[in-house]
Amino acid sequence: MKTTLLTHPKVKASILDCIGNTPLVYLERFSISVGFKVFAKLEGANPGQSAKDRIALSMVDAMEADGRLHPGGTVIETTSGNTGFALAMICAVRGYRCILVTNDKISKAKLDALKALGAAVEICPSKVPAEDPRSYYEVAKSIHAKTPNSVYINQYFHPGNPDAHYHTTGPEIWEQTGGQVTHYVAPVGTGGTISGTSRYLKEQNPNVETIGIDAYGSVLTKYHETGEFDENEIYPYLLEGVGKNIIPSNVHFDLIDQMTKVGDRESALEARDLAKTEGILVGFSSGAVLAGIRLMAQELPKESVVVAIMSDHGCKYFEKIFNDEWMEEKGLL
Numbered sequence: 001m002k003t004t005l006l007t008h009p010k011v012k013a014s015i016l017d018c019i020g021n022t023p024l025v026y027l028e029r030f031s032i033s034v035g036f037k038v039f040a041k042l043e044g045a046n047p048g049q050s051a052k053d054r055i056a057l058s059m060v061d062a063m064e065a066d067g068r069l070h071p072g073g074t075v076i077e078t079t080s081g082n083t084g085f086a087l088a089m090i091c092a093v094r095g096y097r098c099i100l101v102t103n104d105k106i107s108k109a110k111l112d113a114l115k116a117l118g119a120a121v122e123i124c125p126s127k128v129p130a131e132d133p134r135s136y137y138e139v140a141k142s143i144h145a146k147t148p149n150s151v152y153i154n155q156y157f158h159p160g161n162p163d164a165h166y167h168t169t170g171p172e173i174w175e176q177t178g179g180q181v182t183h184y185v186a187p188v189g190t191g192g193t194i195s196g197t198s199r200y201l202k203e204q205n206p207n208v209e210t211i212g213i214d215a216y217g218s219v220l221t222k223y224h225e226t227g228e229f230d231e232n233e234i235y236p237y238l239l240e241g242v243g244k245n246i247i248p249s250n251v252h253f254d255l256i257d258q259m260t261k262v263g264d265r266e267s268a269l270e271a272r273d274l275a276k277t278e279g280i281l282v283g284f285s286s287g288a289v290l291a292g293i294r295l296m297a298q299e300l301p302k303e304s305v306v307v308a309i310m311s312d313h314g315c316k317y318f319e320k321i322f323n324d325e326w327m328e329e330k331g332l333l
């Protein structure tokens with residue numbers, strides 16, 4: 001009885017089999033307001049409530065397959081929360097130790113979730129340069145060097161990150177839109193989501209236009225436009241997961257047609273609006289994607305079929321963008 005149930009097509013062998021195949025939902029009110037059809041790819045429907053489940057699984061699988069990750073091993077990663085949650089979930093299922101290095105912008109809810117899944121968490125200052133020994137990149141490297149039988153996942157540079165989206169998110173969007181997608185809009189952090197998905201969609205139809213959403217305070221847009229890494233572009237901001245102070249190799253700039261920067265305020269307000277107008281709770285970076293689409297609305301033809309990546313679930317931001325006191329304190333209301 002037990003064996004047959006375990007192989008039953010409607011039963012998942014573990015939580016990891018629930019990753020991917022997220023819904024694509026038409027945003028009726030938002031579409032009317034911008035003048036073309038916009039569909040939201042709800043990555044918050046993954047078991048870890050973000051797109052990072054896909055990449056965490058792909059990177060761990062790749063490191064097991066190439067012999068770098070062994071039973072009893074330790075997985076180390078820098079994360080703004082979501083990749084950490086996904087890795088902690090995978091480590092719990094596969095029996096690895098998990099050490100996550102994050103920065104002080106992480107919400108308490110995200111931090112509690114990581115701990116609940118059994119991960120050890122190190123918090124580093126966000127307002128230091130990437131090469132500073134206190135930055136989360138440097139701290140993760142040093143923990144890795146000191147921990148035997150450990151791997152440093154490094155999602156900014158691991159090819160398993162865009163690969164996951166090439167093999168799953170891209171085909172899902174193509175199939176869900178019946179090949180009608182004309183514009184693909186995604187936030188850019190590590191670059192995995194935009195690069196992998198864009199590669200797949202452009203292989204199906206080279207006319208699909210890929211738009212990257214970046215944050216004020218990030219170096220990525222200027223680098224995309226000029227090839228210059230300009231340190232003057234770097235300053236603190238509140239958005240999580242969008243923009244960078246380094247150039248990750250997983251941002252494949254040649255697969256991004258244009259990039260646009262958005263601010264904290266309009267991003268937070270779009271996410272709050274979406275909850276009230278469409279009944280969909282999405283995270284801060286999803287608000288950034290919607291703000292970016294609104295900014296570019298004049299440039300896009302009426303017949304456009306826009307797919308917008310909603311990277312994570314809004315329940316991760318109850319203490320932040322969905323909290324009026326926090327919004328007021330940050331001057332965002």
Ligand SMILES: Cc1ncc(COP(=O)(O)O)c(C=O)c1O
Pocket residue numbers: 080082083187188189190191192193194240241242283285286311312
């Ligand atoms: C909430 C959130 N949005 C957007 C992103 C950006 O996605 P990617 O890293 O695939 O560029 C991330 C990842 O860092 C994230 O955690």
